[in-house]
Amino acid sequence: MYALINQWKTAAPAVLLLAGTGFSQALPPEVKASVDSKIKQLQSWSSDPVMVAAVKAHNSGMSAEDKAMTNEKWSKLTVLDPYVRGFTRNPLGVFLKTKKNDQISECFVSGADGTKVAFLAKTTYWSHADKDKHKVPMSGKTYIGPLAMDESSGLQEIQVGLPVLENGKPIGSVVVGLNVSKLQ
Numbered sequence: 001m002y003a004l005i006n007q008w009k010t011a012a013p014a015v016l017l018l019a020g021t022g023f024s025q026a027l028p029p030e031v032k033a034s035v036d037s038k039i040k041q042l043q044s045w046s047s048d049p050v051m052v053a054a055v056k057a058h059n060s061g062m063s064a065e066d067k068a069m070t071n072e073k074w075s076k077l078t079v080l081d082p083y084v085r086g087f088t089r090n091p092l093g094v095f096l097k098t099k100k101n102d103q104i105s106e107c108f109v110s111g112a113d114g115t116k117v118a119f120l121a122k123t124t125y126w127s128h129a130d131k132d133k134h135k136v137p138m139s140g141k142t143y144i145g146p147l148a149m150d151e152s153s154g155l156q157e158i159q160v161g162l163p164v165l166e167n168g169k170p171i172g173s174v175v176v177g178l179n180v181s182k183l184q
Helices: 002-010 029-047 049-060 064-068 071-076 082-089 091-099 132-138
Strands: 016-019 022-025 104-111 116-119 156-166 169-179
Touching: 029 049, 029 156, 029 169, 049 091, 049 104, 049 116, 049 156, 049 169, 082 091, 082 116, 091 104, 091 116, 104 156, 132 156, 132 169
Parallel strands: none
Antiparallel strands: 016 022, 104 116, 104 169, 156 169
């Protein structure tokens, strides 16, 4: 797998593709097949009752602390801050832990406004409202990001953004970082 990644990194400049699932950089066929297979497994998360209930609750009423949070304030909080830890310990955070395996390097769920509902570990940003990884799923499509070094996990990964769906309508997004070295 490392040989594939190195081959891809040194290949001709990547071409952006408009896929049926959103925008993504061209990936070597072997890596793309692994990512596509994993996306099919992850799609069941989009309408899981635990995820839908948590996102609906977030969308219907955020706490004063959530409303006051900004990306700047978020960046100053440590992973041990009780506020941050609350997102890993809430029912959806606990649910995400049951889904984690060595192929998943990170996972976070955002409400319709792009702010956090739950995650496996503290994210770089509090709000992803202006990022394609949230905007594309909110349009009902799947986002497949480029192969990149993730700031928060420190791993080479591909981020996949899926819509959280209630009755087929996007109400939030779930972003899963796939550790490319662990994809088979």
